[in-house]
Amino acid sequence: MAYTEEELKKELETKEYEYGFYTDIDSDTFPVGLNEDIVRAISKRKNEPNWMTEWRLDAYEKFLKMEEPDWANVTYKKPDLQSISYYSAPKSQVKYDSLDEVDPELLKTFEKLGISLEEQKKLAGVAVDIVMDSVSVATTFKDTLAEKGIIFCSISEAIKERPELVKKYIGSVIPRTDNYYAALNSAVFSDGSFCYIPKGVHCPMELSTYFRINQAGTGQFERTLVIADEGSYVSYLEGCTAPARDENQLHAAVVELIALDDAEIKYSTVQNWFPGDKNGKGGVFNFVTKRGICHERAKISWTQVETGSAVTWKYPSCILKGNDSIGEFYSIALTNNYQQADTGTKMIHLGKRTKSTIISKGISAGHSQNSYRGLVKVGANAKNARNFSQCDSLLMGNSCGAHTFPYIEAKSKTAKIEHEATTSKIGEDQIFYCNQRGIDTEKAIALIVNGFSKEVLNKLPMEFAVEAQKLLEISLEGSVG
Amino acid sequence: MELKETLLSSYMAFDAQDGPQRKLQDQRAAAIEVFEQQGFPSNKEEDWKYTSLRALTKVDYSVFPKEEVSLKLEEVKQYILQDVDTYKIVFVDGIYNAYLSETTHEGADICLLSAALTKRKYAPIIKKYFNQIAEKEASLTALNTAFTNEGAFIYVPEGKQVEKPVQIIHFATTKNPKLLLQPRNLIVLEKNAELQVVERHQSLSDNTTFTNVVTEIFTEQNAQLDYYKIQNDQSQASLIDSTYIAQQKHSHAKVHTFSLGGKLIRNNLNFYHKAPEIISTMKGITLIEGEQFVDHHTLVHHAHPNSESHQDYKGIYAEKATGVFNGKIVVEKEAQKTNAFQKNNNILMDDKASINTKPQLEIFADDVKCSHGCTIGQLDEDALFYLQTRGIPKKEARGLLTYAFANNVLQSVQIDSVKKRINKLIAEKLGVNIGFDV
Numbered sequence: 015m016a017y018t019e020e021e022l023k024k025e026l027e028t029k030e031y032e033y034g035f036y037t038d039i040d041s042d043t044f045p046v047g048l049n050e051d052i053v054r055a056i057s058k059r060k061n062e063p064n065w066m067t068e069w070r071l072d073a074y075e076k077f078l079k080m081e082e083p084d085w086a087n088v089t090y091k092k093p094d095l096q097s098i099s100y101y102s103a104p105k106s107q108v109k110y111d112s113l114d115e116v117d118p119e120l121l122k123t124f125e126k127l128g129i130s131l132e133e134q135k136k137l138a139g140v141a142v143d144i145v146m147d148s149v150s151v152a153t154t155f156k157d158t159l160a161e162k163g164i165i166f167c168s169i170s171e172a173i174k175e176r177p178e179l180v181k182k183y184i185g186s187v188i189p190r191t192d193n194y195y196a197a198l199n200s201a202v203f204s205d206g207s208f209c210y211i212p213k214g215v216h217c218p219m220e221l222s223t224y225f226r227i228n229q230a231g232t233g234q235f236e237r238t239l240v241i242a243d244e245g246s247y248v249s250y251l252e253g254c255t256a257p258a259r260d261e262n263q264l265h266a267a268v269v270e271l272i273a274l275d276d277a278e279i280k281y282s283t284v285q286n287w288f289p290g291d292k293n294g295k296g297g298v299f300n301f302v303t304k305r306g307i308c309h310e311r312a313k314i315s316w317t318q319v320e321t322g323s324a325v326t327w328k329y330p331s332c333i334l335k336g337n338d339s340i341g342e343f344y345s346i347a348l349t350n351n352y353q354q355a356d357t358g359t360k361m362i363h364l365g366k367r368t369k370s371t372i373i374s375k376g377i378s379a380g381h382s383q384n385s386y387r388g389l390v391k392v393g394a395n396a397k398n399a400r401n402f403s404q405c406d407s408l409l410m411g412n413s414c415g416a417h418t419f420p421y422i423e424a425k426s427k428t429a430k431i432e433h434e435a436t437t438s439k440i441g442e443d444q445i446f447y448c449n450q451r452g453i454d455t456e457k458a459i460a461l462i463v464n465g466f467s468k469e470v471l472n473k474l475p476m477e478f479a480v481e482a483q484k485l486l487e488i489s490l491e492g493s494v495g
Numbered sequence: 496m497e498l499k500e501t502l503l504s505s506y507m508a509f510d511a512q513d514g515p516q517r518k519l520q521d522q523r524a525a526a527i528e529v530f531e532q533q534g535f536p537s538n539k540e541e542d543w544k545y546t547s548l549r550a551l552t553k554v555d556y557s558v559f560p561k562e563e564v565s566l567k568l569e570e571v572k573q574y575i576l577q578d579v580d581t582y583k584i585v586f587v588d589g590i591y592n593a594y595l596s597e598t599t600h601e602g603a604d605i606c607l608l609s610a611a612l613t614k615r616k617y618a619p620i621i622k623k624y625f626n627q628i629a630e631k632e633a634s635l636t637a638l639n640t641a642f643t644n645e646g647a648f649i650y651v652p653e654g655k656q657v658e659k660p661v662q663i664i665h666f667a668t669t670k671n672p673k674l675l676l677q678p679r680n681l682i683v684l685e686k687n688a689e690l691q692v693v694e695r696h697q698s699l700s701d702n703t704t705f706t707n708v709v710t711e712i713f714t715e716q717n718a719q720l721d722y723y724k725i726q727n728d729q730s731q732a733s734l735i736d737s738t739y740i741a742q743q744k745h746s747h748a749k750v751h752t753f754s755l756g757g758k759l760i761r762n763n764l765n766f767y768h769k770a771p772e773i774i775s776t777m778k779g780i781t782l783i784e785g786e787q788f789v790d791h792h793t794l795v796h797h798a799h800p801n802s803e804s805h806q807d808y809k810g811i812y813a814e815k816a817t818g819v820f821n822g823k824i825v826v827e828k829e830a831q832k833t834n835a836f837q838k839n840n841n842i843l844m845d846d847k848a849s850i851n852t853k854p855q856l857e858i859f860a861d862d863v864k865c866s867h868g869c870t871i872g873q874l875d876e877d878a879l880f881y882l883q884t885r886g887i888p889k890k891e892a893r894g895l896l897t898y899a900f901a902n903n904v905l906q907s908v909q910i911d912s913v914k915k916r917i918n919k920l921i922a923e924k925l926g927v928n929i930g931f932d933v
């Protein structure tokens with residue numbers, strides 16, 4: 015029987031979150047609510063030095079003076095920050111020597127998600143710093159990295175062991191007052207990853223973390239800091255899947271990248287937080303601040319595949335401060351059912367001959383709303399700056415929406431900026447052509463969506479590209495082969 | 496006293512006066528309330544992010560002209576299209592000037608809003624159309640509505656093609672400095688009607704003037720409208736132009752905006768589709784220098800299937816000039832098979848010039864073709880070099896290339912005399928002799 019768009023729509027609607035399961039592990043959870051004592055308690059629990067506690071309290075003070083922003087093209091019930099528990103760690107605090115010692119329940123979770131640690135270790139050669147709720151429970155490949163002088167650890171460890179690096183760079187790209195959620199994160203961040211690549215070192219493997227929200231009613235506030243010293247290179251992967259929850263969960267992470275002279279950072283994300291069920295009930299709020307700074311001749315490349323979250327609010331940005339620096343942004347955002355995504359990037363050109371490329375692909379289905387919001391800003395001193403932006407949207411069904419809000423501000427006569435955007439649906443003639451060649455409609459839609467996203471998928475590291483494709487499949491199950 | 500306060504108290508005086516505005520008591524009262532609540536828009540509002548009215552609202556404007564001024568034709572001849580036969584509706588400091596005007600009631604009504612408001616025969620038209628499409632919640636439009644008194648009124652009945660273009664010209668003179676002009680135009684094209692309009696605001700001195708004009712246009716089924724806005728004012732004249740167009744089935748509305756001078760120009764150009772199969776076209780050339788500021792805000796609201804919209808805006812910014820372009824296309828769920836295209840190309844000539852552009856798409860229907868393209872760049876150095884090798888001096892070569900850049904928009908101008916005039920103005924601005932006619 016021919017597969018019609020109607021059937022596809024039906025399938026999309028009935029598709030439940032595949033990874034929605036809950037692991038029963040004892041968690042050490044703080045009482046709900048937010049106040050100065052909680053901030054102190056988090057800091058104390060993590061045995062942080064005094065300057066860090068002060069830094070957090072300062073952020074908290076600033077946070078109190080700020081208001082939740084509402085300019086984004088999303089509507090949601092504002093989370094009650096007083097009903098969230100700000101710290102949750104799996105109870106067993108011991109560091110494991112081998113995987114056998116890890117709580118078997120935890121390992122099962124990973125297996126269900128298809129990320130067996132052994133397999134990752136052996137086959138993919140990926141060092142995984144797993145954040146289950148908030149605390150790192152396993153760090154692998156540390157020794158291999160240590161040989162090269164690369165530091166890859168949790169941020170709490172870094173605060174204790176490399177305070178000079180953390181002190182110098184934390185909050186340097188995203189100040190605590192940057193926005194409401196960045197301020198909140200600065201005050202209460204529970205854990206996250208820290209990475210430092212020394213001068214001239216080419217990181218031999220893809221660094222990777224998996225985040226997931228596990229404990230019911232636990233907000234997650236990761237903090238990631240990646241520093242690539244002069245002439246170094248690192249490729250960093252981040253991916254998330256989250257168990258199904260009925261009440262909305264808040265995820266407010268902060269990611270800061272620092273690329274010193276001639277360094278290159280490639281940061282890839284696959285985001286698959288629980289998007290809520292087909293009626294738009296539940297799901298994760300993903301309010302993330304990501305920003306990188308490029309010094310002379312440095313390069314930062316953001317690649318993201320966004321398929322999850324009930325509400326996404328995320329703009330990975332590049333400050334192109336150094337001359338000849340390069341910023342890139344490749345994104346696929348897929349929304350289905352009642353998901354809402356407002357995502358894009360900011361490219362701030364300050365240095366001479368800076369270049370930036372933006373490729374954004376939005377796919378909206380069901381009742382979802384998908385917005386691209388971007389800023390390209392060329393300062394007066396950014397001579398011969400160059401930007402190319404392309405935003406394409408694909409709509410499936412007439413209950414969804416696709417929006418573009420590109421802001422372009424040029425203050426230099428030597429700037430060259432191009433922006434183009436298109437919105438369309440999958441052409442009937444394209445599907446007909448495929449049918450005619452013996453490809454059924456389901457496969458045809460798969461082909462077309464894959465082709466539509468190819469420019470971005472190609473930018474992902476190999477292992478991740480496979481996972482990303484799988485995610486697109488799950489999110490548009492039935493249509494993508 | 497702040498300008499807002501001044502205006503609110505002027506409203507009381509205006510309200511107490513006898514005049515055509517009496518007919519609109521309720522609508523005006525509602526409008527002044529909106530303005531009182533919102534005041535002048537600030538940079539904190541998304542729509543006014545790049546455009547500051549602060550300097551403008553610091554001036555102590557008056558809404559009432561002190562004296563009626565008569566002008567000799569020689570004084571203003573250069574601002575009126577002469578080489579083509581036209582109807583003219585001319586206002587001097589906001590007051591209708593019969594001597595310079597040429598109106599008619601034969602075939603179509605081309606006259607004054609004040610006349611239309613007071614004559615019984617126009618009551619049904621006023622009731623049906625006045626203040627029906629203008630955005631009631633926009634504070635500057637509301638301010639205009641509150642002070643509605645005078646403007647152009649054009650009513651083209653079914654099947655009538657107005658044979659001559661209509662010129663709507665507003666002059667500001669030296670006699671009434673610091674005058675806030677708020678003309679209100681109402682243009683209705685019935686079924687199968689056709690009309691061409693050329694609108695111009697001109698200050699005759701370097702006095703500070705501020706015009707807040709609102710135009711409502713209705714194109715009924717199959718009506719064809721061709722509208723030209725020439726904005727080439729003195730360096731102390733500011734203009735906020737809000738145009739609202741409601742289109743019915745098979746109608747085609749075209750608006751060309753030529754922004755060539757003035758202190759601050761803000762164009763709010765809004766198209767609302769009320770039925771399927773509509774075409775909307777808007778084109779513009781902006782060519783400014785000094786510290787001039789031009790802001791184009793366009794909106795096309797596609798609410799019904801099988802419609803088209805085309806936008807093409809070219810901007811050339813020299814010295815310290817600043818440009819803003821914000822083009823918004825909304826495609827509602829019902830508006831399947833919509834084709835909406837938008838293009839905005841800009842050239843920055845000098846280092847202190849800047850441009851902020853935001854092409855915006857909001858799309859809720861799936862079977863559509865929508866695109867927008869936007870570029871910011873410079874003249875092609877190779878092309879410049881090529882022309883120089885052919886013996887064309889650099890200045891002329893630059894002029895020619897800039898001219899060519901904007902020419903696309905000129906080509907769709909239907910009135911030859913307008914085309915020639917704009918051509919001349921652009922050549923003058925660029926300081927070159929183009930040496931040929933278009």
